Amino acid sequence: xxxxxxxxxxxxxxxxxxxxxxxxxxxALYCFIVCLFSAFFIFIFCLDKTEKSKIIKIIQNIICRIF
Numbered sequence: 001x002x003x004x005x006x007x008x009x010x011x012x013x014x015x016x017x018x019x020x021x022x023x024x025x026x027x028a029l030y031c032f033i034v035c036l037f038s039a040f041f042i043f044i045f046c047l048d049k050t051e052k053s054k055i056i057k058i059i060q061n062i063i064c065r066i067f
Contacts, residue, residue, distance in 0.1 A: 005029065 006026055044052060 005033070 044055065
């Protein structure tokens with residue numbers, strides 16, 4: 001996942017011709033995604049089982065629709 005995002009950002013960086021700012025934005029986006037996933041997992045583990053199962057079913061439905 002992160003490799004594909006960095007490839008896309010690499011193409012964007014070539015178009016911009018500004019190495020520093022684009023690598024900065026690439027790392028910022030990468031860190032944002034990592035923080036989002038970690039917050040998401042903490043959110044799941046801190047919930048009780050009934051709430052957890054509802055949310056997991058919703059997530060599974062979303063994933064099945066995407067793929």
